[in-house]
Amino acid sequence: MSALAPSRIVLLGAPGAGKGTVAKVIKSELGLAHLSTGDMLRSAVKEGTPVGTQAKTFMDRGALVPDDVMVALIEERVSDADCKGTKGDVQFLLDGFPRTLPQADALADRGLGPHKVIYLNVPKEVVVARLSGRRTCLGCGTPYHIEHRPPQKAGVCDVCASELVHRSDDHETPIRKRLDAYQQMTAPLVGHYQDVLETIDGNQPPEVVANSVLYAIGASS
Ligand code: AMP
Numbered sequence: 001m002s003a004l005a006p007s008r009i010v011l012l013g014a015p016g017a018g019k020g021t022v023a024k025v026i027k028s029e030l031g032l033a034h035l036s037t038g039d040m041l042r043s044a045v046k047e048g049t050p051v052g053t054q055a056k057t058f059m060d061r062g063a064l065v066p067d068d069v070m071v072a073l074i075e076e077r078v079s080d081a082d083c084k085g086t087k088g089d090v091q092f093l094l095d096g097f098p099r100t101l102p103q104a105d106a107l108a109d110r111g112l113g114p115h116k117v118i119y120l121n122v123p124k125e126v127v128v129a130r131l132s133g134r135r136t137c138l139g140c141g142t143p144y145h146i147e148h149r150p151p152q153k154a155g156v157c158d159v160c161a162s163e164l165v166h167r168s169d170d171h172e173t174p175i176r177k178r179l180d181a182y183q184q185m186t187a188p189l190v191g192h193y194q195d196v197l198e199t200i201d202g203n204q205p206p207e208v209v210a211n212s213v214l215y216a217i218g219a220s221s
Contacts, residue, residue, distance in 0.1 A: 006115035007091040013120030016127035032093040033082040062177030071106040117193040120202035135164040
């Protein structure tokens with residue numbers, strides 16, 4: 001990684017804005033550990049841990065998991081070896097955290113504020129269409145779309161051949177609730193991070209979004 005590249009990046013945007021896809025692009029360019037709180041919680045649910053059991057009731061109805069649970073989860077995760085830079089500094093690519101002002105404050109209080117926040121701006125109706133048609137691989141998490149990006153074989157992941165599922169929160173009612181939660185609790189972070197914010201039009205073809213993101217993090221000209 002270049003000495004000037006940001007080493008703590010936050011991806012901000014509504015559910016379905018494309019944060020996971022952009023995370024892959026940044027990770028392959030900068031090699032930062034990708035911390036997706038949604039993925040972490042889904043693993044915890046699958047494993048039946050106490051955090052997973054508690055989180056599931058919120059996730060299934062499209063509500064946010066309480067801040068103290070999320071902050072504890074991230075605090076533990078950033079102490080892992082893959083979040084350590086060569087000088088002992090903490091590095092990460094956060095996807096889905098922070099989602100509230102108290103979560104952003106918790107990062108700042110620990111001296112872990114982001115150097116760059118990539119905000120993916122996508123109209124509400126576009127994300128509703130993306131999420132309701134989304135199917136997700138149970139094995140590797142690769143997202144598909146029933147119309148725009150179908151797998152080669154129905155219901156089976158092209159990458160790892162695991163089963164594709166329609167996530168319980170990717171149905172109309174929880175989608176609307178997640179977007180309401182985003183509007184009320186997460187959208188204020190756009191203003192909060194204005195000094196380090198890069199706004200990207202996320203309603204463009206994936207390769208155009210990827211190039212804009214690489215430019216924003218200083219990885220292309
Ligand atoms: P995602 O895959 O990022 O859309 O997250 C799925 C669900 O996990 C969300 O709808 C929330 O219920 C929960 N979640 C993920 N990250 C957070 C967070 N930072 N704060 C609160 N809830 C979260």
